[in-house]
Amino acid sequence: MRLGWRTLLARRGENRRGGWIALATVGLVTLAGGVPIGLMLRRVEITVTPTGVLLADAILAVIFSLMLSQTLAAAADVLYDRGDLDLLFSSPIDPRKVLTVRFAAIALNLFLVFSAFLGPFLIPIALIGHPPWLSAFLVLASVAIAATACGLVVAVGMFAAIGPRRTRTIAQVTSALIGAGFFLVTQARNIFGAPVGSVWSDLVAAATAPGVVIPPVAALPLRALLGDPGAAAILLVTALAMFAGVNLWLGGRFAADSAAAAGAEAGAVKARTRPVAFTGGAFAATVRKELRLMSRDAALMSQVMLRVLYLLPLAFVLVRNAGSQSLLALPGGAAALAFVAGQVAASLAWITVSAEDAPDLIAGAPTPIATARRAKLAAAFIPIAALLAPILVTLIVLEPRVGLAATAGCAAATVANGLINIWYQRPAKRSEFRRRRGSSWVSTLAEVAVGVCIAAATGLAAAGLAWALIPALLAGLLLLAVRRTDAQIAQALRGGAR
Numbered sequence: 001m002r003l004g005w006r007t008l009l010a011r012r013g014e015n016r017r018g019g020w021i022a023l024a025t026v027g028l029v030t031l032a033g034g035v036p037i038g039l040m041l042r043r044v045e046i047t048v049t050p051t052g053v054l055l056a057d058a059i060l061a062v063i064f065s066l067m068l069s070q071t072l073a074a075a076a077d078v079l080y081d082r083g084d085l086d087l088l089f090s091s092p093i094d095p096r097k098v099l100t101v102r103f104a105a106i107a108l109n110l111f112l113v114f115s116a117f118l119g120p121f122l123i124p125i126a127l128i129g130h131p132p133w134l135s136a137f138l139v140l141a142s143v144a145i146a147a148t149a150c151g152l153v154v155a156v157g158m159f160a161a162i163g164p165r166r167t168r169t170i171a172q173v174t175s176a177l178i179g180a181g182f183f184l185v186t187q188a189r190n191i192f193g194a195p196v197g198s199v200w201s202d203l204v205a206a207a208t209a210p211g212v213v214i215p216p217v218a219a220l221p222l223r224a225l226l227g228d229p230g231a232a233a234i235l236l237v238t239a240l241a242m243f244a245g246v247n248l249w250l251g252g253r254f255a256a257d258s259a260a261a262a263g264a265e266a267g268a269v270k271a272r273t274r275p276v277a278f279t280g281g282a283f284a285a286t287v288r289k290e291l292r293l294m295s296r297d298a299a300l301m302s303q304v305m306l307r308v309l310y311l312l313p314l315a316f317v318l319v320r321n322a323g324s325q326s327l328l329a330l331p332g333g334a335a336a337l338a339f340v341a342g343q344v345a346a347s348l349a350w351i352t353v354s355a356e357d358a359p360d361l362i363a364g365a366p367t368p369i370a371t372a373r374r375a376k377l378a379a380a381f382i383p384i385a386a387l388l389a390p391i392l393v394t395l396i397v398l399e400p401r402v403g404l405a406a407t408a409g410c411a412a413a414t415v416a417n418g419l420i421n422i423w424y425q426r427p428a429k430r431s432e433f434r435r436r437r438g439s440s441w442v443s444t445l446a447e448v449a450v451g452v453c454i455a456a457a458t459g460l461a462a463a464g465l466a467w468a469l470i471p472a473l474l475a476g477l478l479l480l481a482v483r484r485t486d487a488q489i490a491q492a493l494r495g496g497a498r
Contacts, residue, residue, distance in 0.1 A: 034124035042129030056222035071151025107148040132227020145239035149246040282367040290379030334406040335459030342413025342451040348380035349421040356427045402462045409458025423484040
């Protein structure tokens with residue numbers, strides 16, 4: 001618990017003002033969202049119906065998939081990043097006890113994170129008119145415990161199937177894939193041209209068809225959410241049994257895997273110490289260095305993977321709608337593509353610019369600092385260009401005006417967010433970036449605001465409207481407002497170092 005609290009403080013920069021802002025935000029969401037919803041639902045009685053059972057099961061399936069992805073990432077953290085299992089296993093404490101506590105901490109963190117999102121809405125609803133609905137926290141705890149057990153089984157299975165060296169990369173990437181997978185699966189038919197909402201409509205029709213009887217097990221989640229103590233107890237006991245079984249079954253195997261992981265990391269470090277000749281000048285060498293570091297660091301790249309997974313289906317839908325002459329689909333898709341492309345570029349630029357183990361070495365090198373910065377931005381932009389180039393070229397061929405507008409919007413959003421990360425960089429070791437995002441709130445707000453303006457300009461330009469100049473000019477003014485000179489960047493970095 002203490003380590004978890006320290007990690008939270010590290011994310012906030014040990015800034016108490018940030019903690020108070022977070023608490024004020026939670027209070028505002030409770031008053032502005034939870035209380036009105038509670039007043040609207042105070043006289044509403046929800047019964048166990050096929051549609052309600054299906055909805056409850058679907059919501060819990062989404063939450064379970066997100067928790068499972070977080071468990072995989074946490075398992076990789078336990079095996080590789082913490083580096084304390086050898087010490088704990090050599091102590092007089094029983095290794096199973098150590099692993100039980102560590103696994104329970106993963107489940108507890110999952111429960112607390114999701115409760116923080118659920119609480120501002122659920123607590124007012126329960127206090128105003130539905131006290132039994134507080135049992136939703138028991139259901140959430142059951143899902144967290146079950147997801148932890150399943151995630152640990154998957155992690156140990158990866159060790160057995162692909163070995164310790166590859167497990168870290170695969171676990172980090174798999175966690176991102178699982179996090180977005182459920183959404184992409186439910187939207188698959190929409191992406192490939194089926195009517196909107198067809199997946200949900202088909203499920204509801206199947207559940208409400210004459211003669212279909214819903215199994216009692218499928219209704220357990222909804223009954224537990226509505227306050228049935230028996231259903232909530234069954235879910236909790238089942239989850240605890242899964243957790244205990246996995247701990248007894250895989251405790252010894254997990255200990256062996258941790259030792260193998262330590263050996264694999266040592267071997268990997270040794271293998272990466274081979275000398276490589278520098279060719280092509282400082283710019284080319286820096287670009288290659290940043291691309292190589294990004295390809296090696298799965299922990300950081302997994303943080304970008306989710307946005308990439310949403311970017312590709314969005315681009316595919318935009319290309320599929322080309323030629324439809326829709327007044328909203330094509331301009332709206334181009335605007336969304338520009339915004340998401342800018343967000344992906346911001347994440348990659350944050351990694352290349354701020355995740356730097358030796359900022360003083362680069363600043364003191366004979367190469368001009370402007371060259372190093374341009375190289376870092378180029379390394380961040382290359383993956384975006386590789387992803388979007390085939391899609392944008394196809395779109396230009398099918399719909400020239402929309403394609404050109406989308407290309408200009410994606411390029412503008414990418415460059416703008418890259419510059420913002422240069423102006424508000426916070427260099428720190430890459431290992432620290434795996435646990436906290438180092439960017440400031442100013443840069444985060446600027447990225448969103450500029451991205452929205454560029455997206456609006458892209459959509460209007462795709463629709464052939466001259467009004468696109470207004471949000472484009474506004475985006476330029478916002479960039480001028482947040483711009484920093486080299487002297488101001490240096491002064492901010494010196495202030496951060498103190």
